Amino acid sequence: MLSLEKLTKKYGDFTALNGLSLEIADGQLHGFVGPNGAGKTTTMRILATLLKPTSGTATIDGVDVVRNGTEARRLIGYMPDFFGVYDSLKCWEYLDFYARCYRIPSADRKKMTERLLDLVQLSEKKDAFVDSLSRGMKQRLCLARSLIHDPKLLILDEPASGMDPRARAEMKTILRTLREMGKTVLISSHILPELSEMCDSLTILDHGQLVFSGSVEALSEKMNGNAPLEIRLQEGCGEAAVDTAVACLKELPFVKEILQEGTCVLKVRTEGGEAEHMQMLREMISRNIPVCDFHRAPMNLEKVFMEVTGDA
Amino acid sequence: MLNPILSFSATRRMRSFKTLLIAAAYVVVMLAVTLLIMGRIFGNEATFYSIRNSVTCYQAQMVTQFILILLIAPAMTSGAIAGERERQTLELLLVTNTRSFRIVIGKAMESFAMLALLIVCGFPVMCLTMVAGAVTLPQILIGELFLLLIAFASVSVGVFSSTLARSTVASGVISYLILLAIGGLTLIPLIMDFPVEVTSVVYDTSSLAALAPGDALKMISPVLLCNPGYALIALLHGQTGMLTSTMEYREIGRLLCEFRLMDKAGGETLALISCGIILVLAVLLLLAAGFLLRKNSLKPAKRTK
Secondary structure, rough: EEEEEEEEEEEEEEEEEEEEEEEEOOOOOEEEEOOOOOHHHHHHHOOOOOOOOOEEEEEEOEEEOOOOHHHHHHHHHEOOOOOOOOOOHHHHHHHHHHHHHHHOOHHHHHHHHHHHHHHHOHHHHHOOHHHHHHHHHHHHHHHHHHHOOOEEEEOOOOOOOOOOOHHHHHHHHHHHHHHOOOOOEEEOOOOOOHHOOOEEEEEEEEEOEEEEEEHHHHHHHHHOOOOOOOEEEEOOOOOHHHHHHHHHHOOOEEEEEEEEEOOOEEEEEEEEOOOHHHHHHHHHHHHHOEEEEEEOOOHHHHHHHHHOOOOO | OOOHHHHHHHHHHHHHHHHHHHHHHHHHHHHHHHHHHOOOOOOOOOHHHHHHHHHHHHHHHHHHHHHHHHHHHHHHHHHHHHHHHHHHHHHHHHHHHOHHHHHHHHHHHHHHHHHHHHHHHHHHHHHHHHHHHOOOHHHHHHHHHHHHHHHHHHHHHHHHHHHHHHHHHHHHHHHHHHHHHHHOOOOOHHOOOOOOHHHHHHHOHHHHHOOOOOHHHHOOHHHHHOOOOHHHHEEEEEHHHOOHHHHHHOOOOOHHHHHHHHHHHHHHHHHHOOOHHHHHHHHHHHHHHHHHHHHHHHHOOOOOO
């Protein structure tokens, strides 16, 4: 569905996007994660034909977005990170306006408008003025607007930003429905856990460069492989036991880093795999160090995000 | 299918209480001007004095509306594109595959429709000048058509400025500056001396009297014909003989010669030519706005979340 190849965007000396290559399959709900300034919005604006890349190509369903912008715009529904709503227009008029901009025949417009208002749970607000809606409702109305011409690819730039938990939950439900409808959705956020709950796959960007792209499981697996070992010593074992443990670990050549957490927990980063870990545990036991627990510390997605974007 | 930008912008404008106020203020100004001049003849029998007064009143109404349109149009159109940019809805429009020219035409027609509404609101007040019998309905209708053309031209200047500017305020300022520049620069021929071949004719009363209308037309600077004010004076002179009294002055100055050339060439003919030129320029401005819209809109803009 979506293919980016060495996509680069420069603003003078500043490189907003640096050779991004990416493939997203049909019907995927793909998350685009990165800190502010990572290049998410730049990528999305290029896909929405609102920006021209400095180099590289972006194709949607085989259509080059730079060379054939008109055709590409028919395939995409774009929802930016701002509302872009008109006051003095009712909800149904707002959708009808965009439907007319897309030259949808009048016979289909009414049906389409009602169906979309129903999808975004705004049927009851059909005759309400847009400026009277809450933030979450406006966001949902904007989502309905981006769906008005039945696009294949939805580009949603931080759709949940500034929403309360309830509005976020509603948005997630709608996005799941869209996935079930077979839409390919590219959704950005700077909050990884938020996306990981609903996305099939993720791309993490940092400073305009690809850091990771793959399934959520693959990301967790990859990051857990780098997670530190957590060694808990017996409660009240005393400083002497901790010092002995640290001295023991320092003797092992594959131990890279030792951090003490609290009075009796050590976090150890190592090079090597299970064999080295077994050796480490044997050494500690043989020196009568009171080890109670020895396991790899689980990484939550917030930590993963900080880790991969280098801010840990 | 009716241009959606036109229909929805019009819907939004007509829902605003401000629109009603503008229309009311326009009619009030027209009535004030009319009553100031015509008030003295109401209730009296028709005399030469009252006929002359109604002609003056028609001229005053036309000049008033001309000035009002030039004042209102930039303020009304400044937000046409710049407002969409500020509201961050322009990008959304551009993503819908709506052609830039369709957006520009929709916005221009919506503002033009509003000005046309004002002009139509002023029509009954203009018809009051017919009471004394000096001004005819066809003359008023031609006057209204002229004002509609001026409204269209002013709107095209406003929409063009709105396409260039990043904000509504800047757009309004640019519009007024463009209108001032057009008004000022096209009057430059009036401060320049006539060419020798023209001087020999226009400063000589007998040669001027023998001048054919076609030859007089050739002597008028085409630059002057681009001036909407000149077009208005030509039209009013053609319709009402506005400048006839000046023809009797003995001393022949530069401006007076220009009036005499106008008189020779025919005021209505000149107004028609002038209107044609203004119309072409207005269409060119709208085409330029359509061309610049997408280019100018995709530059990074200041955002307000």
